[in-house]
Amino acid sequence: MYTYCVTFRIADKIVGGKSYNDRRQLLVDNVRSSDNGYWEETTSFFLVESDQDTYSFANKAVKGLSIADDLVVVFDPSDMSAAYFGPLKHGDTLGSFFRSLKKLP
DSSP: OEEEEEEEEOOSSOBTTBOHHHHHHHHHHHHOOTTSOEEOOSSSEEEEEESSOHHHHHHHHTTTSOTTTOEEEEEETTTTEEEEESOOSOHHHHHTTSSEEEEOO
16 A cells, blocks of 8 residues: 555636546546545545555546646655656645656657
């Protein structure tokens, strides 16, 4: 079992017929499993347990989100692997914190 940190910014607009609330709930549904740990008391940060590797988990997390408008960063604090989805302005800076930072398609 792996523990992931998920931070995100969902654009406050309708994209593909989905509102901010629709896309935020989609992200929650994508990462949450009733059998694994999950915490989300802050506005845009989750702690999530999963049996998937970093990149598989991140790809699952972003299904249905807007690559042009939404930003999601997933990282595993145990091995410092990370993946991101969406418009990232300071990729070099973010990447300097991690062993590897992979851009998702």
